[in-house]
Amino acid sequence: MAITLKIDNKEIKAKTGMSVLEAARQADIYIPTLCHHPQLNPSGSCRLCIVEIKGVRGYPTACTIPAEEGMVVQTNTQRLRSLRCQILELILSEHPYTCLVCDKREGCDEWMGTIRKVGITTSCQTCPKSGACELQNLVQYLGIEEIAFPINYRGYPVEQKDPFFDRDYNLCILCGRCVRVCNEVRYNGTLNFHYRGDRTVVGTAFGKSHLEVGCAFCGACVDVCPTGALAGKADKWEGCSEQTQHSICPYCAVGCSLDYHLRGNRIIKSVPAQGKSPNQGQVCVRGRFAVADLVNHPTRLKKPLVKRNKQWIETSWEEALDRIAEQFVRYRGDGFGLVVSPNNTVEDAYVLQKFGRVAMQSRHLAVSSPFAHSRWVDSLVEIEKIHPPHTVTLGDIDQASLILVWGGDLSVSHPIAALRVKQAVHRGAKLIVIDPRKTKLAELADMHLQPNPVDDSLLLSGLMKLIFENRSDPSLSGPQSPEWNDLTNKLKKVNLSLIEEKTGIPRNQMEELVDLLFHHQRILILVGSGLALQASASNGLFGLFNLSVVLKHAKMVPIVGESNLAGCLEMGCMSGLLPGLISVNEESARKKFEKSWGLSIQGERSYDFTELVQQIEGGKIKTLYVTGEIPPTDILKKCHYIVVQSVFRPEWADWADVLLPAAHPAEIDGTVVNFEKRLQRLRRIHRQTGLSKPDWWICSQIAQKMGFSGFSYKKSSDILNEIHSIVPRYSGLIPSKIKEKGLFLLDFKSNQKKKSCSIFHFDVAIRNHEKPKGYPYTLIIDVGISHFRNASLIEKVSGMERIGSEGKVEIHPKDAERLHVSTGECVQIKSNNGFQFEGPVIVTDRIPQKSLYLLLDKKSPHVLECFKGNIHFVKIKKVADDSDCR
């Protein structure tokens, strides 16, 4: 409803529910504020937004008082100005303010470089916020030149021990923005006000370090701080930003909108873009603190390098490309393997697969992602084909009344998705978490089931049986397809008590869960990496999909993988899969591609990523072209010729023959696809480092040198146009329409026939997962994604090594007691099928007894074995000499 009120003698229209401040801001009337922030609930604590309202006693704060019909408001009277000055002077008496009232500040811009002999936080020269400080602006606005009150310098030590940001609470004005964002928006609860009166200070419980209290280091507090009290370690002394540019975070499948701050030609930091989809102004530690460091990293590959007499020699693009073309021509055919990075853009992926298929006449293509194994990708493709799903976005989490998170630790892998779940729970949504581990989200859950690891299909069979048999809900009897009858029959044979025994979940808990599912209308199922990495991932995914079909109002979406895993698969960077998720076996579609590409395509699925690397050992793959990451493995030295094209030099560079510098996503134009299947635009906002070039450019140059036409792209939009014209699914895509919000791929899919409510074959058989003798522990493996192409953020970004638990084994306190190990000590794990790992332990009750949890870094040499999903049962022992333990 619209209301009319008068602010400063100006008639203003506002909506009911708006505060006086919002109404005034909307009408371009400035009211000074300090504690107000558009993302936060108003607190009215700084008192600077006081106004006079006719008929209201005193001076109410504009941020807390709702606008009403017929209100008459004055915002800038003499009395208000003088009160505001006094309020600000009081605030300043506790804030080192030399810089604010300095009589030389006029000349400050000109003489910025002058070093002054002043204490650490009393000078403008040593305040990291100088130039972007809200206090500075206010002092100028109110024209304060002198402060009448005695100065109270609080003398707190600057807190610098934590990673990512420093805290100088001498500069804090207690506006409470950081406390509110930490508690109301991020639900971390790390920060609060402690003590009272003039001793009030913002901090953690018991004054511990942020690391100790489990801070997520999301940096939201740093971004809302109006002063220099909270400042990022890396960007603190980079100076004020001169411009901001919008792009997409390169790290995970959420694809957060980021604003890059630049000074000159240097990216100084990345902050969440306010109010933009999908992340709505929030971002995690990787997006906030790990982007600029990686772009500016001194060890970036800057020039093409070729190996001559076992020495790396810098060379020109011309020479490097000539050499590669010369070699690649010799290796055309089935001996060639292409490994694409899930961080490559859609354009890169398209050109690379076209190169592999057409120029190299090979069918061995793979994306180097733990989730790009055939059992997972094929079932995703099948679901999308037979039953085109609707777009499921992060916004659906806000709408859901019941959220089921199945497998995986979203708060580690995709923190912004987890944040939305948290926010929904605090708004009243119910949360069910199914994971053997007590994840961060599980702490919030209304129900947390901890099934025995290994195979989630078991629990799904049990749940489906309960749904089908114990319910006479007429809505369930709906579609009568053969698959449906088949499933009903199969479920009849399922023995619930056996499932209870195998999963360790008692029947009453399963019934309780089914009850919850029946009582909610808007159900959202989020599938995490826990399920995706299982050997039975495909069956589990089908099972969950069936569940979402049976429950009618449910939606399901997997949230797994790296930034553009979905886009790389969409572009056919997988053996047997053509762009647009078309199978090579589809004769007519393949012919179309062959016609437009001008050469025949080698058909048939060959290997997924793990298999491809293993085929090198068998001698089938002789040449590799790698833009992704292959963990260091001895197998690689068997290759005759390896070209690596990446942002950093891989560890196994000794076995490579050419190293080509690729540009960072901040240095190229392109598009990526996130887990919502949202096609998002990456912008070139930074000049390319050294001689680095976009991957599509390098690849198409090689193809041209080899004499192939059809690779003469001038810019990335040429490639998108080609995709638009030849990939059927993308015929509805208009490249120019991809704005900041992006486009949803599922919205312009081609005219596929939609079978209503079809369900998938789901295997209810109980496979034998008995623990073999002598291997009493069940190992749960997850793969961390603190990773970008072949760079581990843990190695490249200072501070990341202190917050991740990659390469560590989680163990229950009781098991640890039995083994006499404590946190940090080294253990050795051996599985019944030859897997071996050594690393430090973390003793925690997050993990159930007799289970172990291992989060692997993507670079770990063990990763390849783990991708197969067949390591379950292990024995563990303490390593006496822990000197080798990382």
Add this chain to the structure above:
Amino acid sequence: MKWIRKIVEKYGKKESGLIPILQDVQKIKGYLPEEGISDIAAELKIPIARVYSLATFYKAFRLIPRGRHSIHVCLGTACHVRGGAKIMDRLEQDLGVRSGETTQDGRFTVESVRCVGCCGLAPVVVIDDDFHGKLNQKKVIQVLKKYE
């Protein structure tokens, strides 16, 4: 801890019951131990920093253990004139603590107060619930011997 869960449940497991919960815990333990605060937070499903914030806001809550006996030295006007400050000095010297602190053996906590309402007995020291008046530096040490 079980006993903390009982207290939390007594007040309806709600954040609004935080103050009486803290009071009860302090009554039992004499102060608010760190584990106690963490357990309360876990039971109420609220951040530890929230509980800590409340516990530090009110002077009635203590985060460090108190001695078995509390000594309140009156430094009100009458006691001040009659040498209350000297008594405080002596206590601080003899017990090796400063006002507000607890002795290392956990026997005494020494604090100052402004008038306990019996100025005729100045200078006064209150130990636990006993009032000791007309003291001097020697007598006060004698008095302490009664408290173990």
